[in-house]
Amino acid sequence: MTQRVILVLILSLVAASPSAAQWSQISGKLIHISASPRFMWGVNRNHQIYFCEQPCSHSKWTLVPGSLKQVDADDHEVWGVNRNDDIYKRPVDGSGTWVRVRGKLKHVSASGYGYIWGVNSNDLIYKCPKPCNGEWSQVSGRLKQVDGGLDLVYGVNSANAIFRRPVDGSGTWERIPGSLKHVTGSGSWEVFGVNSNDEIYRCPKPCYGQWLKINGRLKQCDASGDTILGVNSADNIYRSN
8 A cells, every 4th residue: 555545544534533622611501602702601591691701710600680592792792682582782791781672583693793693583684783773684595593703604594504605794695515503603713513413513714514523512602712612412511622
């Protein structure tokens, strides 16, 4: 066997092998988590809201008044929706109070640079320029979850197909090979997501489908820089080292 053939076999095995990731468990129980460079936000099964200063290794979660089923944080604000799909926002450091924003969404993303994105109960897609006070405009297509990054917004539909388009809403949705139930485009250089089996994947931006499996299982994840945070089926919280 030639050296070239051996090298090809080794590279094939590496590409097929799960990417090694070291995980640290963070105290607490959450069903959904979101991270900004300075803070982590999350909600539990009772829709109670918590936040913690990064890296949250020794800090305790602070209970925040209100009730939300999903939250998403950026550098300046945290956004969320409640069980009635009402939309709220407040400063990401936990100061101030929740401010109601016009509209109805089941899932909201604050991480789009210059835009807030979201989807409603019919999987219709909306965007709003920052600072958003309810000036939503509908975007073509249907998605069950969206997440905005620096230049692109990513999303998955009811069939777990993956899509992306420019974060300002221009252009059209482009299909990315693969299948995910939840995707996050807020990593610095990579897109992360989990599939229907809670398997975790990463893909270099802008991502053309070259997904690499990461060891571990999460039902939902978010990224802050190159760090992955997520919650598993038991609502345990984890951070990649």
